[in-house]
Amino acid sequence: MVDALWQPPNVLLAVDLVILTIRQSRLRLLLVERGIEPYQGMLALPGGFLYDEHEPIEAAACRELAEEAGLDASPHLEHLGVYGDPGRDPRGRVVSVAFLAIAPWLPEPRAGTDAADARWWPVEDVLTPGVRLAFDHSQISSDGLERARTTLEHTTVAAAFCPETFTLGELQQVYEAVWGVRLDPRNFYRKVQAAHGFVEAAGPHRKSSSGRPARLFRRGPETRLHPPMLRPTRPGEETP
Amino acid sequence: MVDALWQPPNVLLAVDLVILTIRQSRLRLLLVERGIEPYQGMLALPGGFLYDEHEPIEAAACRELAEEAGLDASPHLEHLGVYGDPGRDPRGRVVSVAFLAIAPWLPEPRAGTDAADARWWPVEDVLTPGVRLAFDHSQISSDGLERARTTLEHTTVAAAFCPETFTLGELQQVYEAVWGVRLDPRNFYRKVQAAHGFVEAAGPHRKSSSGRPARLFRRGPETRLHPPMLRPTRPGEETP
């Protein structure tokens, strides 16, 4: 299989980012409209090639996060997977490392270098069988969404969707938006309190509209949840 | 950041395999002794470069599995992560895609092209702070072991460590070897039976040494476990 003349092939390395946030109680995904070929005019994930031979992969992801989402302080950046099928990019053999970013309120994205336009899309509008994204980005986005859903079960990143201080009702909206379900506020309240180090009290109270004012909380010291916050209908994952 | 003359850098793509099996009730990892520079003479994970520009990454992993472990029928091959820090390989910018393979009894590995020797090492002998592997393979191996531990909780791959038919005692040894704990046979028995589609009865009975003969089972149709088989001391993951 290997002889003295054989040389391993070169590939191009790219990073793609699944960046999720919540606006108007809906889970939203950042997509750019591609300004250049290939797939010009189609929606795609923010991303790009490694800048040079010495740039770490995570650094490239942070750079793209800043360039295309205008987000400097990297919030939560999680390795998602590798997408390297030959033929996924007509420019040659491009292997993409995908990352998942979860962020609270974000500024309106500005169009990046290769992007004609960048917008927050509700995931239910864009991750449906009818909508096609550039490259294999529909697959990457679906994988990122699924990863976010399980990450919310076992880690405290849900609070990363929220501002500095938040109410448990707001935190519940995060879970409801990402999981796409309705939760019982009473059980949710109890479970969050039972999870050690998830949230801690902050300031007295506060409230916007009607109803009793809610306590304010901030992120706790823990990063993993004990016990986990499991999604409902867990056993129904089968497809009989 | 990008001008008309800029070109993305080329990188070399490699695959590395964390291949686990169980022999003599101990969890073992396949390591090769490197026959060429860099890191000549040190222990390393099986792996190698992409063969050509058109080889899919998973195909390269299967090829290395066959070449270096002598294993043709790919058992369970799971994407583990990407390791691409600049400087991890003195030959240049090498980005490695790591896979986790879990296999039942395997033939004695034969030395591969770049490998002077290949052996099954007990993980507790080789994944300790005192032992150094080539490249960042200690890190990759640790990540693979941790992945295997959580995979056993939620999927039925533990049966992939076992031969065609097996007893629940043998299956329990798999869990004990991978998790590094002792389990209660009675509770284990009940939980495996309760997990729908994990195992199904096969043949009448059988037994080797002393004691009552055990029933034989084979792998069931399910691939995910409902409910999961959670490790003990789960809440003790904290380090206070």
Added chain:
DNA sequence: GGAATAGTGTCTTTGAGACATTATATC
């Protein structure tokens, strides 16, 4: 019979889900 392993049953605790009830704000 003794030792060893296989298989079954029982009890207790813990956490999840359903849902009643009280508390505090706006209108």
Added chain:
DNA sequence: GATATAATGTCTCAAAGACACTATTCC
């Protein structure tokens, strides 16, 4: 007052862990 949301409590069920007990083999 009505209404809406916040916070707490109660009940039931499912699953995990501890462990007693019976069953079947080899010695």
